[in-house]
Amino acid sequence: MIKITNLEKFYRTEEVETIALNKLSMEVKKGEFVAIMGPSGCGKSTLLNILGLLDDPDAGSYLFNDIEVADFNERKRADLRKHNIGFVFQSFNLIDELTVFENVELPLIYTGVAAADRVKKVEAVLDKMQIMHRRNHYPQQLSGGQQQRVAIARAVVNTPKIILADEPTGNLDSSNGNDVMELLTDLNEQGTTIIMVTHSEHDARYSHRIIRLLDGQTVVENIMI
Numbered sequence: 001m002i003k004i005t006n007l008e009k010f011y012r013t014e015e016v017e018t019i020a021l022n023k024l025s026m027e028v029k030k031g032e033f034v035a036i037m038g039p040s041g042c043g044k045s046t047l048l049n050i051l052g053l054l055d056d057p058d059a060g061s062y063l064f065n066d067i068e069v070a071d072f073n074e075r076k077r078a079d080l081r082k083h084n085i086g087f088v089f090q091s092f093n094l095i096d097e098l099t100v101f102e103n104v105e106l107p108l109i110y111t112g113v114a115a116a117d118r119v120k121k122v123e124a125v126l127d128k129m130q131i132m133h134r135r136n137h138y139p140q141q142l143s144g145g146q147q148q149r150v151a152i153a154r155a156v157v158n159t160p161k162i163i164l165a166d167e168p169t170g171n172l173d174s175s176n177g178n179d180v181m182e183l184l185t186d187l188n189e190q191g192t193t194i195i196m197v198t199h200s201e202h203d204a205r206y207s208h209r210i211i212r213l214l215d216g217q218t219v220v221e222n223i224m225i
């Protein structure tokens, strides 16, 4: 599903050049649940942004479902992204001015789904995430665990092929964190590929495989049993 080869990303300022990804290669197969770990500054967010088509690499190949996307322009990236990729962030990234229902509806508006179908899809996913009773609340009226359930609902409402999660439990207590990991596990068992950046060895144990990065390179891969 994802194959990157010799991927490079540099950040240049006037004085210094930082190599964020240094000829990084990795592969993620359809249906896998992969954790990406490594010390601060090793390139995890940079990698996730490129995998999520939010940013482009400076060199190397990125095959998404066998299509070379490394040289896609922003418009083509956005098109592929909105139909295929769901994002879950540490800080939830919900829109405060929109209700729970409206936040989850947004990706369906972007992909042109008709209003009646939107209602059905949003209600189904809110039900699945057990947050239906809060559909008319605003994000600030919800607990952190509830906000992350809404964010996961928003990530999956378009039935993406892949979910990219950046520290999804980072702002949650352990009980809410475990609930979020269980939700991600359920989605994975229903066929969604998941790539999750985490600092938590506990959360990483929910995955099938850990890719460890250091200085923009893969250093080791652990298969979970």
Ligand SMILES: Nc1ncnc2c1ncn2[C@@H]1O[C@H](COP(=O)(O)OP(=O)(O)OP(=O)(O)O)[C@@H](O)[C@H]1O
Pocket: 011, 012, 018, 019, 020, 038, 039, 040, 041, 042, 043, 044, 045, 046, 047
């Ligand atoms: N916009 C930017 N401009 C300049 N340098 C950057 C920029 N973004 C990231 N970097 C640098 O690139 C390297 C990789 O950063 P990245 O954010 O991908 O690391 P990370 O592994 O996600 O770190 P953390 O765990 O702290 O979030 C770091 O050395 C960082 O300082």
